[in-house]
Amino acid sequence: MRTAKRKREGKKKRCKEEVMMMEREKEGTRRNVRNQEENMKADLEAPLSTGQENFAVRCQDVCRSYGKLKALSDMRLAVPQGQIYGLLGPSGCGKTTLLKCIVGTLKISQGHITVLGKPPKFPGHNVPGNKVGYMPQKLALYNEFTISDTLTFFGRIHGLTSKEIQERMKHLIGFLDLPEKNSLVRNLSGGQQRRVSLGAALLQNPELLILDEPTVGVDPVLRSKIWHHLVEIVKTGKVSVIITTHYIEEARQANVVGLMRNGQLLAEDPPDAIMQQHHSTTLEHAFLQLCETSENENDPKQESSPPDGTLEKSQSFESGREESQPILRVGSPPAEKIEETLKFSVDWKVRARHVLPKWRNIAALIIKTLVRMRRMPGSLCFQFLLPVIQITLICLCVGDPKGIQVAIVNNETLFPSVSKSLLSFLDNSSVKQVNLSHKEAFEGIYNGEYWAVIGFGKNFTSYLIKRMIKQQVSREIVHGGSVHVWLDETNQQIAFMLQKKLQEAFKAFVDHKLGDRAYQVDLPIKFQEPIYGSQKKVFPAFVTPGAALSIIFYLAMGLTTLSFVLERKEGLLDRCWVAGVSSLETILAHLFSQLFVISVQIILLLLMILLVFKLPNEGSLVLIIILIVLQGVTGISFGLVISSAIDDEQSANQAALGIFYPNLILSGIIWPVECIPYPLRYLSLVLPQTYATEALRCIMYRGWSMSHMMVWRGFLVSLGWNTFFLILATVIFKLRM
Numbered sequence: 001m002r003t004a005k006r007k008r009e010g011k012k013k014r015c016k017e018e019v020m021m022m023e024r025e026k027e028g029t030r031r032n033v034r035n036q037e038e039n040m041k042a043d044l045e046a047p048l049s050t051g052q053e054n055f056a057v058r059c060q061d062v063c064r065s066y067g068k069l070k071a072l073s074d075m076r077l078a079v080p081q082g083q084i085y086g087l088l089g090p091s092g093c094g095k096t097t098l099l100k101c102i103v104g105t106l107k108i109s110q111g112h113i114t115v116l117g118k119p120p121k122f123p124g125h126n127v128p129g130n131k132v133g134y135m136p137q138k139l140a141l142y143n144e145f146t147i148s149d150t151l152t153f154f155g156r157i158h159g160l161t162s163k164e165i166q167e168r169m170k171h172l173i174g175f176l177d178l179p180e181k182n183s184l185v186r187n188l189s190g191g192q193q194r195r196v197s198l199g200a201a202l203l204q205n206p207e208l209l210i211l212d213e214p215t216v217g218v219d220p221v222l223r224s225k226i227w228h229h230l231v232e233i234v235k236t237g238k239v240s241v242i243i244t245t246h247y248i249e250e251a252r253q254a255n256v257v258g259l260m261r262n263g264q265l266l267a268e269d270p271p272d273a274i275m276q277q278h279h280s281t282t283l284e285h286a287f288l289q290l291c292e293t294s295e296n297e298n299d300p301k302q303e304s305s306p307p308d309g310t311l312e313k314s315q316s317f318e319s320g321r322e323e324s325q326p327i328l329r330v331g332s333p334p335a336e337k338i339e340e341t342l343k344f345s346v347d348w349k350v351r352a353r354h355v356l357p358k359w360r361n362i363a364a365l366i367i368k369t370l371v372r373m374r375r376m377p378g379s380l381c382f383q384f385l386l387p388v389i390q391i392t393l394i395c396l397c398v399g400d401p402k403g404i405q406v407a408i409v410n411n412e413t414l415f416p417s418v419s420k421s422l423l424s425f426l427d428n429s430s431v432k433q434v435n436l437s438h439k440e441a442f443e444g445i446y447n448g449e450y451w452a453v454i455g456f457g458k459n460f461t462s463y464l465i466k467r468m469i470k471q472q473v474s475r476e477i478v479h480g481g482s483v484h485v486w487l488d489e490t491n492q493q494i495a496f497m498l499q500k501k502l503q504e505a506f507k508a509f510v511d512h513k514l515g516d517r518a519y520q521v522d523l524p525i526k527f528q529e530p531i532y533g534s535q536k537k538v539f540p541a542f543v544t545p546g547a548a549l550s551i552i553f554y555l556a557m558g559l560t561t562l563s564f565v566l567e568r569k570e571g572l573l574d575r576c577w578v579a580g581v582s583s584l585e586t587i588l589a590h591l592f593s594q595l596f597v598i599s600v601q602i603i604l605l606l607l608m609i610l611l612v613f614k615l616p617n618e619g620s621l622v623l624i625i626i627l628i629v630l631q632g633v634t635g636i637s638f639g640l641v642i643s644s645a646i647d648d649e650q651s652a653n654q655a656a657l658g659i660f661y662p663n664l665i666l667s668g669i670i671w672p673v674e675c676i677p678y679p680l681r682y683l684s685l686v687l688p689q690t691y692a693t694e695a696l697r698c699i700m701y702r703g704w705s706m707s708h709m710m711v712w713r714g715f716l717v718s719l720g721w722n723t724f725f726l727i728l729a730t731v732i733f734k735l736r737m
């Protein structure tokens, strides 16, 4: 009881002190803001307000949620210019989220942030850009790169010259005690990799360094060296540092520490002041006390029933104080006052320059992709060869069945017999004849050993001759003079082929036996020469155009999805964006490098289709290439949609697989669209590959040009899907930021 009373009294005392201090601070800050307002009146359009010049970063009432989870709530923070700000807090309290909001890779749902005087992403401000050096918590390094590649890549994005990059690289390798510059990142130890990551953040001597746990996995000697370096660089007064760490004690070297908990700032003060306030000898202890205090404040039991009424004042302070206002505060004036100072204007030229892609960044990203491709020859071969392997397999494996076992039941004893002669005209490569008794043949077909039983009656030859020469014959003669065929129709292609081969064999037999008089037994239906297409390779010719389009589409989609999902998961996209690369530049660079891959794929594909397998092409090769490229680009933009909506590669793979099979069937690639029942046919017709496949078939086999609706419709639909996917990806991406 006595301890509880003592605790309550201690708490009351602290609260009173805090109230007085807050009042003093508020008075001070009011004065500051009045001064700022006066200064601002002088030049409302000035890039920096007087008050803000003293702060590298200001966050006011910042809120950010992930769904229902509030990661930051009414967060206020002020990082003084030219100082080290240690951001401390338990795991999951929102430190990384806050840093991402500061560097502009996450949008805030409420509040204001200024970084080096302007909001993040302000046109022409270079935040994100070379004013900020960001070391994310994840490694965010390309494993296939060497140390030199890594620093050169970020150097190029920051616009450093080769000489500057080499000089900085030499310095950083020495300072961070890194191995030889040609060492591959994937072969480095965890600590070495973190140091490379730190090196990339320090590379361009940024004005603001944001380091998310840079000392994790780093040995104590190097840790103290890193802190020493940070202390040295801020001495110039031009560089400010925000650093998060789990090693609370090392943050004593910071000028100011901010203690975070549950998305709010509990305190923001110089480390010594915090320790003094809490009569602690360690920062860790002071932090624990702060957490306890904050827990008690949030605990309804503790707040209820003041025993003597003396707590009323402090309670009214608690309720009057904004929820996340630090218990101890320095510096930052109230939000509503600062809001007024955040008025910036920007020239339209600067705005346009900000939106337009920079070729320097695109070139750096393309070089990065090419270097990675060179370092992964297996993956490159896979990308180049997979389409050609698939199309080769289609051309080889799709077509007439071969070596089909057929049971022959020939009851004719006559020699020479017409039945034997007729069977000799049956295509031997497609049909393998096995002579059997009636019983064996039917047992075999029921057991699945044969695809058909072909039977000849005892008097087949005489009945057939009678049937041919007599004008009127009995039903028995027609029956006895016919070839009887029992088919296993479970495989439609084989059944079709057997029917066709038997008809061809009969025609060849009649031609052979009757010569010029063969026309007398012709069917009254005459199939003339086809207008388009040929009798040869009918099925491969049907499947190949759609297959080529879908292979290019899916590979482009898969590679794009995988690349973006992995890069985002590993923090590489964020890192590049903080370095100043825009999402448009990332997409354009990916498009250009992917176009290179698609071009090689198309060349190999067409060589195989047209020269090796000799599929007919009556139309323009240029149109064929443009249509396939368009489908590749549609695949890329669809990949962007998937990667903008999905965060992990497993779900992305599932999405891609889930779409693949329905699309293959519904797009009329392996089976005609005309077989699709009607409500579903409408869906089929709007899919990206249905009209494109039809257009490619029309170009290749009918020799049609863009003047035909069936051709230009394929191009138009591909372009339409492209635009739709790009807009959709941008919208999803913006919504999820």
Ligand SMILES: Nc1ncnc2c1ncn2[C@@H]1O[C@H](COP(=O)(O)OP(=O)(O)OP(=O)(O)O)[C@@H](O)[C@H]1O
Binding pocket: 066, 069, 071, 089, 090, 091, 092, 093, 094, 095, 096, 097, 098, 137
């Ligand atoms: N992309 C996300 N989607 C949903 N929730 C998220 C996401 N990123 C972070 N969170 C949640 O937001 C909260 C704050 O996360 P954050 O990564 O900012 O914490 P942190 O203080 O940096 O933690 P640590 O020190 O462990 O890195 C956590 O509860 C986390 O689970």
